Amino acid sequence: MRLTQNDDIITFGKGEYVYSFLSTGDIFEFTCGNFLINEFQGSAMEGSANNIYLRIYKEGAIKFYPLLGISSKSRLSRGQNTLVYSGEVEGIAYTVTFHPADDGIWFWNVELCGSGVIVDVVYGQDIGVASKGGVLTNELYMAQYLGHRVFETENGYCVCSRQNQPQDGCFPYIQQGMIKGRAVGYSTDGMQFFGLSYKETQKPEALTGDLPNKNYQYEFSYIGLQSEKIVLEGKHSLTFYAIFRKNHEDAIRELEYTHEVVAAFDAFSKLMEEVEDCPQIKVRDEFGEPFASREWSVDEIDALFPERKLEEREDGQLLSFFTPKHSHVVLKQKELMVERPHGTIITTRINPDRVDNRLISSTNYIYGLFNAQMVVGNTSFHKFLSAARGMLNVLKNSGQRLYVKIDGKYRLLTLPSVYEMGMNYSRWFYSIGDDILRVTTYAAAERCDIILQVESMSNKAYDFIVTNQVVMGENEFQHPARVEEVGINRKTLRFRPDPEHWANNPYPGLHYDVHVSDPSYTLSDDRIFFEDGKSRNGTLVTLSIRQSSGFSVVMHGALEEEEEAATISYNFEDEWEKYYRFYRKISGGLQLKKEGEGSEKIEKLNETIWWFTHNALVHFAVPHGLEQPGGAAWGTRDVCQGPMEFFLTTQNYLLARSTLLTVFSHQTLQTGEWPQWFMFDRYPYNAGECHGDVVFWPLKCIGDYLHESGDYSILEEKIPYIDGENGRATLDAETLLEHIKRAFGSIEKRFLDGTHLISYAGGDWDDTLQPADESMKEKLVSSWTQALAYQVLTRLAETLSTVDEAFSGQLRYTARQIKKAFDDILVKDGVIAGFVCREDDGSFKHMLHPSDDSTSIHYRLLPMTRSIIAGLVDKEQAYRNVEVIDEHLSFPDGVRLMDRPARYDGGISHLFRRAEQAANVGREISLQYTHAHIRYIEAMAKLGESQKAWDALLKVNPIKIKDEVSNALTRQSNMYFSSSEGAFLDRYDYEANFDKLRDGSISVKGGWRLYSSGPGIYLRQLVSNILGIRFEKDSLVIDPVMPCLLDGLQVTLNCFGRETTFIYKIADDRKGTVRVLRNSRELAGKPGCNEYRGGKIVIDKQEFLQENGHVEIYLD
Template sequence: MSIMSRMNRFLSLTQGDAAYTFLPTGDVFTFKQGHFLINQLRGNAKDGSVNNIYLRIHTPNGPISYPLLGIHSGSSIFYHKKALQYRGTIAKISYTVTFRPVKNCWFWDVVLNGCAQSVDLVYGQDIGIAPENNIYTNELYTSQYLGHSIFNTKNGYIICSRQNMPADNCFPYLQQGILGAKAAHYSTDGLQFFGLSSKENNAPEALIGNLSDKNLQYEFSYTALQTERFALNGEKRLSFYGYFLPDHPDAVTEAEYQDKIKDAFLSSSETELCFQYINPVKIRKSFGMPFSSDSFLPEELNHFFPERTLEEYQDNTLLSFFTKDHTHVVTKEKELLSERPHGTIIITPPDQEQISSSLISSTQYMYGIFNSHVVIGNTDLHKLLSTPRGFLNLMKNSGQRLYVKINDTYRLLNLPALYEMGMNYSRWYYKLETDILLITSYTSVNAPNLTLDVSSVNGNSYDFILTSQLVMGTNEYTNPVYFSTSGNEFCFTLQSDVYPGLHYNLSLPECSFSASDDRIFFEDNAPFDESFLTLSISARSEFSVVIRGYLEEYEDIRQTTSFEREKQKGIEYYESLINHFCLIPKSDTEQVAILNETVRWYAHNAMIHFSMPHGLEQPCGAAWGTRDICQGPIEFFLTTQRYHLVRSILLNIFSHQDFLTREWPQWFMFDRYSINPGECHGDVIFWPLKCTADYLYASGDFSILTELIPYENGDLKDSLLAHIALALSNIVETRMIGNTGLITYAGGDWDDTLQPANDDLKQRLVSSWTVELAFQTFEALEGSLQEASKRLQNFADSATAISLAAKFKDLKLQVKDAFENILIKDGVIAGFLDCGQHYTHMIHPSDQITGIHHRLLPMTRSIIAELADADQAKCNVALIHTQLKCPDGVRLMDKPADYQGGVSHLFRRAEQAANVGREISLQYTHAHIRYIEAITKLGYASEAWDCLFTINPILIQHSVPNALIRQSNLYFSSSDGAYNDRYEYAQHFDLLKSGSIGVKGGWRLYSSGPGIYIRQLIQNVLGIRFSENGLLIDPILPEKMDGLKFCYSCFGKPFMFCYHIKSGKNTSPLKVFDGSQELAIQIQPNPYRSGAVLISRKILEQCSGLLDIYLYR
């Protein structure tokens, strides 16, 4: 067994507990103080660092920019333990830049010497200012909570940045400005500075003009300052500075600490230091700029994709399309318009009968990430390959990438002409001068194998270098990499007590190669990072790389395969998973085609959320949120009748119930790791109980109630009935507020941004939504347990079920009374109730505290739970229409929470987040889907149908004209108004209602939303759902869908449902025919309209499989 060494060639400067670490290239690796990481992205010797100082020389044709720092600058590097110095000459301008830390400051002292040039300087710095592990877990998330405040002083602009998400009760702070010159312009996010074009040309957009002078609070905190332009005649001195504090508890209201910064500057500015010359590090001349493909000509596109559907255009330019195999293809032109880079996650398709553990996953991006975040099993702790950082592909060492030698120069493959995504693969099309390279990465269907195929369409031979940044753990640069080799195969072993046999094999079948590390890039042939694996392959027209993952030491999962075979098996897997779902319109309609594609891709998304939890913007995961697993996955699998799998999930969930607290943690790892946060929100305890009742109703599997299940802690096993009884005792003793029927808010409810700011609020607040969910749970369990008492063989079990059913009935009545008599005031349901000395209704028209008057969640859940009466339900929908509905969907509240510099008063994240995204945007897609569920309960057919497309990414501009470009085949978790910051958001919130501001797609894929969306479409819009006793038919379709046919397997038998939708009234609003025979039906109760009809299993078994459904509207 050998060990690959981590990066260890550093130049370090320390000042107290601050450590500034540079590479010998002069690029920043990390700035740290204590356990806080001040910068965000770690540099590497090949790509450099994203921070820099640029000298711009202004010419009649525009500015020409030169970096002064790092590998791409050409500077000579000089080191002293107290400072680092860069020297060089550019266009007859000599320069010296000295970095020196002083106390909790740092200074970049710049000295320029020239003659008659017009110049300015641009300084850029990526910032994290959060605990190191928080940033490495998700740099996008930490940026969302990093609030910038801009002050225009006598020295120009000063940028003050405060991390509003506390760490160890601290709020880190960073101030940046200029001494000796005036900062004339600024920007605050890397999107402004580098721009989308940098994905193709590798150059910062901002350097061609002035910085934007806008405080953009997005997901890449990158502060930039631009000096005034000045005539360089002789010497010019100035300094850029950073001033860091571990804690700034108050909101930033001014540019403080000016005297301290000036004192620090003067304390060492005159010190003479004896510098040591650092031998230069140079990249070999055989490596050139990254390669971005030319676009395909129409005839080339038609050659590969002659049949296209749902084509997306902008200004006559093709952006994307789908194919008959349900693949999605994106052009380079669309990628350059998209803030979020196109990508996908592919996995080994999970078992459809039980929870799978031995699955492999890979995250792939259009910009030349052929594999990344490669992992078997736990998606946090078992990574083989690293995860990309940021969304602009600035650091090009992550994951697995490929260099190809073109005209004697190695070029890193970057943007392709086309990027094709299938259920279990990605393919990149690179157009060379006389050839096309196809790069295909795919997973096998029946084994945790990941294969990368590289081939030349014309059979031309090339030299390649495959690079892989190895992790073997959670994050890069953290764990040693243990490996062994045998022939052309590497074996990488994870050092784990939990999975002692876990390892990966990487091989190149029938292909010779030369293995090395990053030394191959540098003229001195010295490595910086031995864990950066490079494989050089000579003169090949095609080759393959196979990664096999093993959770156990002796698993044998080798198999011969091919891409076409695995692609077809992947298609067949998902067709089986969705019960061969197919909609056939009476005449061709775009919307029906959209739904056919959506069901397949959302099934793909849902299986990743369920079996290997993580996403594109949210690579951390590996756990089931208790609330999440009980919604998306279970609702999806009940809709597709995967009852064995639902049973397996329920048993796993109940095994994580804590015996001492009697409830479930907010989330838990569902494999061998016993990791959870040890706390939960007030609604969490109800979800496992609710989905147990849902499972019993659909499956009739009452034997699960006597299954013996362990607890999270201890060796005790109890029946599921006993687990339910234990949870009930917790609800009564700790969740209910006396006999009021009210339930404590505890740590929060579904909207994570509204977590209470202090412990007192946890006990005083009541969420109306949680109370409604409790009612729904109690009513469902009452009915299920009453039925169970008749079915269970053991008398004691039957008696327990009867007793529990009675207790749930009593609680249900208490909750109903509280809802009707306390939570509703003046006909409006309060979002919250403050149970202080007297009841105070919050998020209600009478609310004088928050200024927010309406909350979506209690209005929809009260209808879904059938707790609101018919009049209240109509009132709820009317308020949603007038107060919460926008062109891009319904919003969570009628205005955002107050933002006062990121300081919390009532709620945590809602008042801390500086970015207008995710739940802060108030259009959280999951909640919009629940709105669809509520209005189908009421029978609002046309609105429900339209709402399906408001949140559907495929050709979304056809439904939402102000929707901005986004990826079409992945679920987006929110629709975010394109505001720069929270203040602009609050001032111009009304633009969302009028559709006068663009809306962006939020984070992708990792959500329970895809599973819930499929359920709403099939069960509540198409109206096909199941119970133990038979098939429930209850379509809520608009009249324009008359003639629609729906193919779907029910109870293992293929059916086609033909919808005949007519206006007018009939004695029965719904009739079902098998040929000419009208089927016997049983009408089910619905408090708001005529309910579903039930066709018994016996009748269904005798049907032909072609059922005509007649609706009257």
């Protein structure tokens, strides 16, 4: 059977503009060439995110009624250039007419007829306004760059929106307002319009009052307009309009296109068209409103979760907690407090010995999205089920959902009473009468299987419908698919891509098998929802199960052809136990214990070890995140940090080796450098370019790997390159040592003429600071990249000295010259400049420096921390860096990248690209980017600043974060957040009130989650640089940097394959010496060198392994 999106679409074409409606009258999509104007593609079952609402004011209350689409009671008719919705509510007759005019203008005319009733009309429209591929890949990201500006006209408010990131060289623009009537209210983001309570009520909050009249630049671009109130006495009409333009080069500085809109409206006003009725489409009466479970009492929570720890409370109310099995439990009331919905990603257990891309993963969300973006292998191109859309569950057809018949009506499950997340599972608890329905999704450990398990805890029977929005490719509604019955009794469903659309794909055997435990299930599509029994979305696969108290659905993904469909019966507890043992092993058995003062902080770290291990492995093995569903590639810089540092810290050397070989096999033959990102499976796609620092990260990795593992055999491994012309592996291979030399050759070509300053090229770690002027790539120098280069080449020279003495000497000489250039040029008046720019006369201009008069920015964090980590600056300069950080870059929620944000001029790039284009105060724009904060921890540990390092570690720990950051807003506790973002409305508010971040007088919220190298780096800082347990070839290094409050801390960690417990005795927090005893015998060790403080102790591996027993570490 072939599954397709049906062609029952109402289309109006006006040149490049195509306005597509579903047969229900809901918007499917508005496009102009490659641009998607709306944000979400609608579905016949639930409609579209947009609508026009009639509000009736009566007896101090507001009643509202949608007038468009399946959610309304409207009759639909159409003419050649019009779509008409008509009906009656509470005695008011209405007619809404959509008319597309020429040249990207369209109107929504609302005619009302009633008597003595006070009403107004609210218009809501989701907007993408970017390339279609960009919006469908990540609508949240595109919204961050869609800048709004509001004008007041004789018709009230008008909202103009410009996409500030170029889309195929264009900056698309949309303007929305009223041309007949007056808009007295507006909103710009779906968070304002729908509100957090929508997740429970399914009713937009904005409709119960006035729109806020504030420009909120967040991640759900949704324009709301509210008409003035009128007293209906007979007929009244008003008209909303929109105009789209493919390219608006300049910022939005004034209201434009007025004459074009007026002329088009005049023509529309004279339009007389005959219309024909469209078939009336109705949802069957047996489908009711979505179901949100009630809140549980403490007694009910106690019954299922008697043992709890790290309870999070607000105003005495329990919000969340952790369990002894390291699961994190969230109550419904907490979900209603957060913008970013609670969720997680589960995946097959990774191979601990080598890189393996044959894994299945699934994203789960608290609001009843039981499986989304289910995918085997490539997380972008191989989706079986669709990804979540938006953050408020406005569109509910995505992924896998569940309907349950309650009191004669099928109800879609949304918010549960309780949501539980474990390493390999999610679990939802719904109270239905006196029963609890438990829904579990979990990943199998040893096979690419995801299992959905539904069970009544009182053994009651229900009717169920499982919906599955099938993709079989990259995005929903784009790829036909085929399904056939296979296996024993032909009761397993095998889904494949349609051969016509999958030709020449590198994975021709890709398929998914779905097996339902109840053999009496019925297979269908969305036709089951409609009175006429007609299918409108053939890719929405439905599985109906009658009168069952429990069932399971096993979903198997495979990259290669399989003759037989294997059906395996799973036990949840067995699979959980396998994951538990795996996580214990891959994290090195790391566990902390402390009694008395500070014990809860230690317990936070214990749970963080589990969850950041989970986060790090997802980032490594199945690259994507909760807010970043697109991925499938390794960022060269990213994989060389988080994953590699985690593997080295936990002595997972086989996996580190395999990762290194994979990375080096993607080095570009022609340049000797690496692409910014690359796919590490059979797809030959990569970025094709890179920033100036990228070449150093693989070199840093191999240097660290050799230093810590002593595995020099890797240098003789022969591996191919990537041909820069076609993205494919070369036929010829060279040793890894030759790869290193080729990379070094590329570095030598990057020096500015006559100097050892490294050109900026496409940028450095802060992607937002890519230069707007292409010529700056060869004129600009990043002090951070310069410091990184010194660190990398120094380590490589050391590790290769016994392998290739001549090459080692060359590396050492170059590192010295890099240091000299840094000292002579990049440091001015005791402050390291963020950048220097070589002028035409050969002089250097210092930027992001107190002497910089071209920006408002005077200090940059990255070179100050990296120069310390690298040991590049002397002790005096290092502490000068700390003074600058303390005075200018330290904030209550962590250290920031710069002392001021880049200027925002309506999204126009003057000096930098994304830093000046983003309209939203998020991610790097927020300046507290957690990854950089973690590197600050590393720098403070290098200096021996134990209290600073410890405090900084806790500030970015998500568990009960308000204990450390008093102005932090509530957020998910078991996921790494990539940034701490000031709760500003927009960039102008941010710039004007930036100093509120310094005194904590504005709240901060968590940014994007999970998909980052940060979790691995965080765990590296904890183990290697704070606890001070590090490994070198044939030796153990003990080098703790710990405050006195950690006296008595016990740490368990596998060292050289043996579980070891370390007990810390801290009399002096790093001012004195370190002694190491085992069984009361002091272990012989050599003092190690440190550029800034007292040395470490290096203990021979054999000496350490001579006996068992606890190890006592004394800081005297």
